[in-house]
Amino acid sequence: MSGITAAQLKHIIDARNLTKVYKGETRPAVDSISFTIDEGEVYGLLGPNGAGKTTTINMLTTRLSSTSGDASVAGHDINRHSINIRRIIGVVPQDMTADEDFSGMENLLMVASFYDVPKKIAVERANRLLQMVDLTDAAEKHVREYSGGMRKRLELIIGLINEPKVLFLDEPTLGLDVQTRTVMWDYIKGLKKQFNMTIILTSHYLEEVDALADRVSIVDHGKIIVTGTPSELKASLNGDIITLGFRDSKAGDVIKSFPGVLEVLPSAQGTMKLRVANADIALPSLMAFVFQKGISLTTLTVQKPSLDEVFLRYTGRSLREEGAADGFKTMINMRRARR
Ligand SMILES: Nc1ncnc2c1ncn2[C@@H]1O[C@H](COP(=O)(O)OP(=O)(O)OP(=O)(O)O)[C@@H](O)[C@H]1O
Ligand SMILES: [Mg+2]
Structure with a gap:
């Protein structure tokens, strides 16, 4: 020794x-x-x-x-x-x-x-x-x-x-x-x-x-x-993720302007991924906002932070897409949308 x-x-x-x-x-x-x-x-x-x-x-x-x-x-x-x-x-x-x-x-x-x-x-x-x-x-x-x-x-x-x-x-x-x-x-x-x-x-x-x-x-x-x-790590994110799905291609820009949005995260086409401080509190007013703007939603999911979000937050990329490729050396470089 x-x-x-x-x-x-x-x-x-x-x-x-x-x-x-x-x-x-x-x-x-x-x-x-x-x-x-x-x-x-x-x-x-x-x-x-x-x-x-x-x-x-x-x-x-x-x-x-x-x-x-x-x-x-x-x-x-x-x-x-x-x-x-x-x-x-x-x-x-x-x-x-x-x-x-x-x-x-x-x-x-x-x-x-x-x-x-x-x-x-x-x-x-x-x-x-x-x-x-x-x-x-x-x-x-x-x-x-x-x-x-x-x-x-x-x-x-x-x-x-x-x-x-x-x-x-x-x-x-x-x-x-x-x-x-x-x-x-x-x-x-x-x-x-x-x-x-x-x-x-x-x-x-x-x-x-x-x-x-x-x-x-x-x-x-x-x-x-x-x-x-x-x-x-999850707690350090300080927020929840709400994902909304819609058919109207212009709906995303409108939803983005909701006052409680802390950050817009990369998401698939026809969906909008938002970070809010607390989804339990933000959801009722977000729903009222969406309704008032005449947007009809196809899907709605609420996600409390996962390590996936932690990775995205700290590196600016999604690990899930890379990990899913299992051994294929793909690099999907999704730049996170800045506030
Ligand atoms: N023997 C080597 N000679 C030169 N470069 C290498 C060698 N082994 C690894 N590298 C490079 O070093 C970097 C780190 O590779 P490493 O294998 O440690 O990554 P990893 O995180 O284990 O990746 P993976 O998830 O694909 O296993 C990569 O850029 C890789 O191309
Ligand atoms: Mg390795």
């Missing part, structure tokens, strides 16, 4: 001005980010394609050296004590790593042997983990015969075979259908409850960090834009 300071021990992860500039690139992929994570915390990095999430994870898990800045994991410096770190962490990378030509059980035992887990203990653990993610029946099957959801579940437990103190999950549910995704969430929630494990996860999915993370950092272009608990 050489070179560990008291400040580093206070937080299980402590990153200070962590930066990565890839060889041949001029713009940093990760640009001087600083954050701390407490033991037992589930911490989410939320951001669009290319935001720098995987690069951050790869530096913290010592797969990638940093260009500048420092970080420690359980008091060990990422650049000087990588072996100590690797021993106590579990990593579930964004790309699938299990060997397709081996069974689920063989993959687990192979990874256990890298960590010098005695064979008898490794088999016991593997059986327990396979059971936890409902893969007992598929344990002896070749991984190439697994479905996408089965593979993700296997990848998760491969990351757990050394009973890590800190677990890194890079996009644990990317590409999975909604049902399988919620099953994965249950497993991840179970880990926190059962082992008080510190978990750092990255995601495109706002619902995911909302459901799982105690704290979230929104990252964009290699920088942390904002950090807080999901409820703190």
Whole structure:
């Protein structure tokens, strides 16, 4: 435990001005980010394609050296004590790593042997983990015969075979259908409850960090834009969203002039998305206003703030459209309408 300071021990992860500039690139992929994570915390990095999430994870898990800045994991410096770190962490990378030509059980035992887990203990653990993610029946099957959801579940437990103190999950549910995704969430929630494990996860999915993370950092272009608990971030928006649908193409301009509107947000054609301080109070007078102007509405929805709105507010873009593309490197750049 050489070179560990008291400040580093206070937080299980402590990153200070962590930066990565890839060889041949001029713009940093990760640009001087600083954050701390407490033991037992589930911490989410939320951001669009290319935001720098995987690069951050790869530096913290010592797969990638940093260009500048420092970080420690359980008091060990990422650049000087990588072996100590690797021993106590579990990593579930964004790309699938299990060997397709081996069974689920063989993959687990192979990874256990890298960590010098005695064979008898490794088999016991593997059986327990396979059971936890409902893969007992598929344990002896070749991984190439697994479905996408089965593979993700296997990848998760491969990351757990050394009973890590800190677990890194890079996009644990990317590409999975909604049902399988919620099953994965249950497993991840179970880990926190059962082992008080510190978990750092990255995601495109706002619902995911909302459901799982105690704290979230929104990252964009290699920088942390904002950090807080999901409820703190939502509360920071200070307002509700009302979406109105109409057929008359001129109705939007009229609705915009309603006195209680704090902001007009980007929305689909034929709809108007307004931010008001409190929808419960604004709605009756907005309805009277719309009626008075002779506009007939086709739809009306009220939305209390979500992390989606938080992302839009802080980055000026909608993450949902990008996340929905699942792996396609699309950038839908919706500039938010200024007040
Ligand atoms: N090996 C590399 N060499 C050069 N540039 C890279 C390399 N890996 C990533 N990048 C660039 O660094 C930036 C951050 O990439 P990174 O993979 O960390 O983002 P991400 O947030 O994980 O994105 P995604 O959501 O697509 O997984 C991107 O601009 C990417 O193109
Ligand atoms: Mg990534």
